[in-house]
Amino acid sequence: MATEKHPELSGLLVVNKPKEMTSFGVVARLRRVTGQKKIGHAGTLDPNVEGVLVVALGKATKLIDLLQSRPKTYTGTVTFGYATESQDADGAVVEEQPLTAAIDQGQLDAARADLTGDIIQIPPIYSAVKVNGKRLYEYARAGEEVELPKREATIYRFDQTSPLTWVEGQPYQQMDFLAQVSKGTYIRTLAYDLGQKLGLPATMTALKRTAGSGFTIDQAVPLDDLLAMDYPEILTHVHAIESVLTWPKKVLTQDEVFAVKNGQKIPVSTWPQNEAGYYQVYGQDQLLAVYAFDTDQQLWRSRYFFAQN
Template sequence: MDGILPVYKPVGMTSADVVSKLRYLLRMKKIGHSGTLDPSVDGVLPIALGAATKAVPALMDLGKVYTGEVTVGFATETEDLDGAEVERVSLPAPFTPAAIDAAMATLTGTITQIPPMYSAVKVNGRRLYDYARHGETVERPKRTATIYAFARTAEPVFDAVTGTQRVRFMARVSKGTYIRTLAVDLGRALGVPAVMSQLTRTQSGGFTLAQTLDLRDLDRETAPAAVAAVLRPIETVFEDVPQHALTPAEWAMVQDGRALTLPLSAPRVLLMHADVLKAVYEQAGPVYRPAIMFLANTGSEIGD
C-alpha cells in the first residue's frame, strides 16, 4: 500500500514507536514519519507508507499548527516539564494580557532560533541530546524559522502561591520551528524564565486532528480496514501542483526517466498514469525533468 496516513500520536509514545507499531499492524517495513514529536507532545503525525516515503521531504515542508501552554516564572534544562529545573523567579504580580500580547507579537515573522540541547539536531555527527546527557556542551547552529501566528487563546492564569503564570496559545509555524524554544523566548521577551508546559500539534502536512487515526485500539485484524478509511494518496502532499495525465508514449518515457515536453508553464507537475501519481517533474528550460519518481506507487487502496 502507498499513501499518507495521518496518525494521532498520544503522549508517552515516540514518533519511532508509532512507526514500529504500524510496521507490526500492517506487516510492512517501508514506513516513515514526517518529523519527530517529543514523547510529552501529542497530536498529528503524518506517516508515509510504501512509495510515499519518497514524499517525506515535501511533507515536512508544509507548515504546522500547535496549541499549548507556556508557564512563566521558571525554566528547565529541556525547555519543557521533562527536564530538571534550572532557574526560578517568583512573579510578584501577573503580567497583563496586553504585555503578553506585545511580547508574543515580537516573536512573529522570520526569527532566529537556537535548538535546545535536548533535541535531535546533529552537530559533528552526534545528536545534541547525546551531548547533553553526557554533560558536554557544544556550539549549537542557529536556525531560521517563520512564525506565521503566535497568539493567546485564553486569559492568563496567575498562581500567587508558586509565583508563576500560565499562558494558553496557538502557534502556526514553518518547518524546523522549536515550540519549546518559542516558549522560552516568550519568557525572555517578558524578562523572566519560562517553560513549555503542554503542547499539542493540531495540524501537520495539511491534516487536522479530526482526520487522524488512533492506533491504540487496533490489532492486526482491524488495522487494515481502519487504515484504508483514512489513507490519502501521495499527491495530497503536493498542494497546488498541477496534474498531467500521461499518454502511453509519455508513460514509456517516464519509466525510462526521460525528459518530457509538456503543454504547461508551471515549475512542477504531477505525472499521473491510470489516476495514480508516478512522478514529479520540474521545469528545466524547454522541458520537464524527473524530480521525484514514484514508479512503484499503486495508489492508496489497501491490497491483500
C-alpha cells in the first residue's frame, strides 16, 4: 500500500527504541507512517540496546551532527568472569575466568575512577568502526586481521548503582551502572576495560540509553505507540527545531532577513562576537538559520539554514 502523502514535517521525534530492532529499522517504520522523505536518526543504538533514539524529520535532519555531539547517558549491567568477542551478551565467549572470591569493592571503585575523564578506547572487532573504508565486523567475518584503531572518549560519570551480586548458579559477579559519556564512546568497551583494570574478563550484559541529544527517557514515546497513532496524533509528539537550540537569539531587521535568506556572511561590525560563537536568527517569529562565528575571518557564516528557499 502506498504511503499517504503529508506536508513535510520539520522537527524531532523522541523514540523509546525496543530491543531486537536496528536504529535503521526504526527510521524505516517512521518514514512509512509519517510519509517523510527526509528522515534520519542521531546516535545509533545496537539492536540489543533499548532507549532514547532521536529521529529528525525534514529540515531537522541538518542538526543530526549537532545532536550526536551531545552527551549521552546509559544504564546497564556489567558481568565479571567471562568476555565475548563483541564485548556484549550477543557475542561468543572468548575468555572465561570463574571467580573463586568476591571482587574487592575498593579495587572496583578505583577501577571506575581510572575510567572517568578523558580516556582512550580500542573498540571491539565486532563493531561498525571503519578502517581503510571497511567496517571492523567485515574484517572479522572474513577472518582477516586488522589493527584495531584507538579512539578518544570522555566519561563524565561512571557510577555503580547496585551492590556486587553473584549471578545465580554461576561463578560470576555483576553490578549495575550509570554512565554519562561523550560522542563515540563504546559502553561495552567501557565494561570490558573495567574488567581489565581488575584483571578479570568482563562483558556488558544489559544496556539502556536513558538520555541523548538533549532528551530524556521520560520524553521518549515507545515505538509501537507511535506506529499505532494516526498522523494528527503523531504531530503532537514532534518537538520543534527551536527546542534543541541553546544559543542566543537574534531578531533581524528586514535588510538582515534578506541577507540571511541569501546565505550572506555578516561582518563582526554588524553582529558583535558573542561568547557562544553562535546565533539562532529569526525573522519576526520564524527561525531562519543558525550562524556561527568564523574567528579566522572575523565574520559570521550560515551554519544551519532553515528558511524557505
